[in-house]
Amino acid sequence: MDSYARDRTFVPPGRPLGVVLAQSRDDVVATMRWASEHRVPVVPRGAGTGLAGGATAVDGCVVLSLARMTAIRELSPQDEIAVVEPGVITADLDRAAREHGLMYAPDPSSYEISTIGGNLATNAGGLRCVKYGVTRDSTLGLEVVLADGRVLNTGRRTMKGVTGYDLTGLFVGSEGTLGVITAATVRLRRAPREMATVAAEFTSLRDAAAAVSAIVAAGCQPSMLELMDRTTLQAIDDWKNIGLEPSTRAMLIAQAEGSADEMAALCGAASFVAVSSTPEEAAELIGIRRLAYQAKERLGQCLVEDVCVPRSVLPEMITTIEEVAARHGVMIATVAHAGDGNVHPVFVFDRGLAEPPEEVWTAADEVFRAALDLGGTLTGEHGVGLLKKRWLGLETGPVAAELHQGIKQVFDPLNILNPGKAI
Amino acid sequence: MDSYARDRTFVPPGRPLGVVLAQSRDDVVATMRWASEHRVPVVPRGAGTGLAGGATAVDGCVVLSLARMTAIRELSPQDEIAVVEPGVITADLDRAAREHGLMYAPDPSSYEISTIGGNLATNAGGLRCVKYGVTRDSTLGLEVVLADGRVLNTGRRTMKGVTGYDLTGLFVGSEGTLGVITAATVRLRRAPREMATVAAEFTSLRDAAAAVSAIVAAGCQPSMLELMDRTTLQAIDDWKNIGLEPSTRAMLIAQAEGSADEMAALCGAASFVAVSSTPEEAAELIGIRRLAYQAKERLGQCLVEDVCVPRSVLPEMITTIEEVAARHGVMIATVAHAGDGNVHPVFVFDRGLAEPPEEVWTAADEVFRAALDLGGTLTGEHGVGLLKKRWLGLETGPVAAELHQGIKQVFDPLNILNPGKAI
Numbered sequence: 001m002d003s004y005a006r007d008r009t010f011v012p013p014g015r016p017l018g019v020v021l022a023q024s025r026d027d028v029v030a031t032m033r034w035a036s037e038h039r040v041p042v043v044p045r046g047a048g049t050g051l052a053g054g055a056t057a058v059d060g061c062v063v064l065s066l067a068r069m070t071a072i073r074e075l076s077p078q079d080e081i082a083v084v085e086p087g088v089i090t091a092d093l094d095r096a097a098r099e100h101g102l103m104y105a106p107d108p109s110s111y112e113i114s115t116i117g118g119n120l121a122t123n124a125g126g127l128r129c130v131k132y133g134v135t136r137d138s139t140l141g142l143e144v145v146l147a148d149g150r151v152l153n154t155g156r157r158t159m160k161g162v163t164g165y166d167l168t169g170l171f172v173g174s175e176g177t178l179g180v181i182t183a184a185t186v187r188l189r190r191a192p193r194e195m196a197t198v199a200a201e202f203t204s205l206r207d208a209a210a211a212v213s214a215i216v217a218a219g220c221q222p223s224m225l226e227l228m229d230r231t232t233l234q235a236i237d238d239w240k241n242i243g244l245e246p247s248t249r250a251m252l253i254a255q256a257e258g259s260a261d262e263m264a265a266l267c268g269a270a271s272f273v274a275v276s277s278t279p280e281e282a283a284e285l286i287g288i289r290r291l292a293y294q295a296k297e298r299l300g301q302c303l304v305e306d307v308c309v310p311r312s313v314l315p316e317m318i319t320t321i322e323e324v325a326a327r328h329g330v331m332i333a334t335v336a337h338a339g340d341g342n343v344h345p346v347f348v349f350d351r352g353l354a355e356p357p358e359e360v361w362t363a364a365d366e367v368f369r370a371a372l373d374l375g376g377t378l379t380g381e382h383g384v385g386l387l388k389k390r391w392l393g394l395e396t397g398p399v400a401a402e403l404h405q406g407i408k409q410v411f412d413p414l415n416i417l418n419p420g421k422a423i
Numbered sequence: 424m425d426s427y428a429r430d431r432t433f434v435p436p437g438r439p440l441g442v443v444l445a446q447s448r449d450d451v452v453a454t455m456r457w458a459s460e461h462r463v464p465v466v467p468r469g470a471g472t473g474l475a476g477g478a479t480a481v482d483g484c485v486v487l488s489l490a491r492m493t494a495i496r497e498l499s500p501q502d503e504i505a506v507v508e509p510g511v512i513t514a515d516l517d518r519a520a521r522e523h524g525l526m527y528a529p530d531p532s533s534y535e536i537s538t539i540g541g542n543l544a545t546n547a548g549g550l551r552c553v554k555y556g557v558t559r560d561s562t563l564g565l566e567v568v569l570a571d572g573r574v575l576n577t578g579r580r581t582m583k584g585v586t587g588y589d590l591t592g593l594f595v596g597s598e599g600t601l602g603v604i605t606a607a608t609v610r611l612r613r614a615p616r617e618m619a620t621v622a623a624e625f626t627s628l629r630d631a632a633a634a635v636s637a638i639v640a641a642g643c644q645p646s647m648l649e650l651m652d653r654t655t656l657q658a659i660d661d662w663k664n665i666g667l668e669p670s671t672r673a674m675l676i677a678q679a680e681g682s683a684d685e686m687a688a689l690c691g692a693a694s695f696v697a698v699s700s701t702p703e704e705a706a707e708l709i710g711i712r713r714l715a716y717q718a719k720e721r722l723g724q725c726l727v728e729d730v731c732v733p734r735s736v737l738p739e740m741i742t743t744i745e746e747v748a749a750r751h752g753v754m755i756a757t758v759a760h761a762g763d764g765n766v767h768p769v770f771v772f773d774r775g776l777a778e779p780p781e782e783v784w785t786a787a788d789e790v791f792r793a794a795l796d797l798g799g800t801l802t803g804e805h806g807v808g809l810l811k812k813r814w815l816g817l818e819t820g821p822v823a824a825e826l827h828q829g830i831k832q833v834f835d836p837l838n839i840l841n842p843g844k845a846i
Binding site for chain 1: 574585615639760801
């Protein structure tokens with residue numbers, strides 16, 4: 001049962017009673033009825049790629065895996081929607097859509113291994129959401145099994161609709177605490193025709209951040225605007241030898257429909273700019289960014305964090321992270337979905353340790369508080385899970401906390417759905 | 424008090440105790456504290472442009488007008504956000520944003536007279552939402568006064584964020600039944616650079632619908648794709664003499680960034696195509712569409728309906744509406760936000776009547792049921808209010824209804840906020 005008890009965090013899991021590998025909605029209904037009758041906690045999970053401990057088992061629970069519910073029940077090019085089961089791998093849905101000139105826009109970095117169900121649970125973001133929004137923005141309706149085993153259909157198949165409260169949006173991002181999603185009606189979008197890709201190296205972080213602002217302000221509408229710091233680039237270079245210049249402090253990778261010339265010109269302060277002229281070259285440039293996590297994992301264990309700030313204060317946020325790293329002698333390698341102000345400081349610590357050492361938590365605490373002080377949030381796209389629960393109250397305050405508990409009580413009066421997570 | 428007791432529907436209002444013209448959040452807090460203490464119902468309202476009776480007074484209520492809270496508290500071009508009070512006129516916010524090369528995308532047809540607060544209450548759509556989404560998609564965070572007078576801040580100032588349940592999305596579209604919104608942090612977007620506008624006349628509705636599908640499928644990404652039927656065009660022509668050809672059965676007005684040539688070519692089956700080459704010409708073409716409601720109001724009293732269906736069945740929906748009109752001898756003039764499948768059949772009835780005659784309700788009932796049978800929804804953007812409550816259960820079912828009541832109980836245990844509306 002061990003591999004079903006944990007996600008991608010180091011959080012020590014509890015010991016489950018057993019694992020259900022659901023293959024149908026009826027399996028989920030049976031599980032929830034039984035769990036309600038016996039008051040047994042249920043921890044739903046997808047592929048277990050979460051980074052906040054949301055899918056970590058609790059003692060005495062049933063782990064309910066949706067990973068075998070992999071049907072794409074429907075894909076309508078005319079209506080630009082698909083109806084999918086939660087175990088569908090995110091990139092598989094995207095590939096199925098592309099056969100019709102469409103795409104499924106949300107693309108968390110883990111999209112080749114993460115499931116739609118997990119994406120819905122955390123309201124996952126990704127690289128493309130600077131243009132196309134997060135998972136909730138692509139979700140039209142849900143089929144949900146409630147804590148007592150009843151089946152609820154929320155939302156719609158249409159682009160718009162305002163009948164009743166937004167239960168669809170409420171389930172998305174609720175980290176398995178309100179119900180178990182067994183199908184989703186998602187919006188597909190036209191795949192863009194021609195993409196231009198630019199990679200630019202900068203000798204200062206501030207120049208890179210200025211280029212981000214300039215690209216957004218010029219109306220280039222990038223569908224990707226990724227920033228990597230020196231520590232990240234160094235880790236990639238040590239592994240793959242990308243020919244990193246000693247003076248490079250940051251790299252920006254931008255992609256937009258149309259021509260690359262305008263974006264390249266807006267990176268005027270860069271020490272080096274590469275422009276792709278073919279899809280293969282573009283894939284190579286973006287490939288550098290996609291190496292980031294693996295490169296860091298070579299350095300040690302990783303606590304992957306996920307603050308998000310208003311874009312205008314992105315330089316302050318990243319500078320603060322560098323100062324915190326230096327002050328506490330902690331290695332922090334940072335990548336950012338810069339167009340969204342979503343910053344992933346990755347705290348690297350010794351592989352021999354079971355949990356992050358005290359100085360990592362102290363440093364993380366300072367980073368979280370700085371993000372909130374800058375008008376930001378604790379988590380842009382990973383969720384609260386277990387890892388960020390101690391900071392939750394700082395952001396939401398006591399009135400919201402009371403409402404969260406009230407809503408939880410309406411949906412799950414026995415508190416058996418993923419207890420102790422998210423709220 | 425009469426003018427504060429009703430919205431734009433004919434629903435006979437109850438008699439309020441009085442009207443509060445709030446000028447600040449503290450006025451709202453005082454009102455809600457007093458109302459809670461005395462268990463007096465409160466009906467919040469903006470400009471009263473609603474089309475579903477959501478702002479209609481109930482007997483013995485206090486009408487709480489937010490129309491005087493008109494401050495744009497902040498507008499940040501860097502972060503592309505604004506913080507606005509609920510009484511701000513929608514088009515005024517858009518104009519303020521345009522001074523910085525930005526726009527506020529949601530544009531209900533009433534946007535020159537409707538308020539942001541009313542838009543939030545109904546999750547209003549508009550002409551541009553085929554590209555930019557509805558009000559909820561532009562709402563990042565809210566300041567809300569709860570039923571007991573406590574103040575809640577939801578959401579964030581950042582583009583992404585997944586801390587806690589999506590209370591922001593829950594308040595949007597809840598028609599004043601969960602809290603009173605006193606400020607909203609909204610997302611602004613880059614205003615498009617060059618717009619191409621095309622108007623095309625068709626001798627059959629099916630050809631017009633085929634052009635809609637073709638324009639979407641070609642990836643033109645229209646930011647406006649409006650369809651008008653013969654009855655609507657006739658009403659406009661009778662009033663403004665637009666030179667309507669006898670053979671014209673439908674008109675399509677499309678707008679997109681870039682060149683008009685592709686869209687015009689995709690209207691190949693049209694009997695006449697006009698392409699704008701200047702912003703003035705574009706405004707003239709779109710002006711025809713903006714005359715639609717006023718033109719219909721010249722014909723009699725109007726019940727404005729608001730079904731939304733998957734785009735692929737738009738022709739079936741409109742054909743059904745025509746059949747229903749003929750069967751019951753009811754005049755129905757239809758416009759559609761065709762790119763969204765959002766159809767507004769306007770039932771015109773005798774000005775002398777206090778309420779729609781029985782045959783109008785029978786016809787409306789058939790239209791609603793047809794929309795649901797086609798996989799659609801009762802209301803794309805106007806809300807349920809009072810007018811559509813009798814059909815609500817057909818769409819949401821009993822499980823959702825129970826959850827709606829449970830959520831209502833959490834936020835408003837005394838049931839004083841806009842009682843009897845929406846759910």
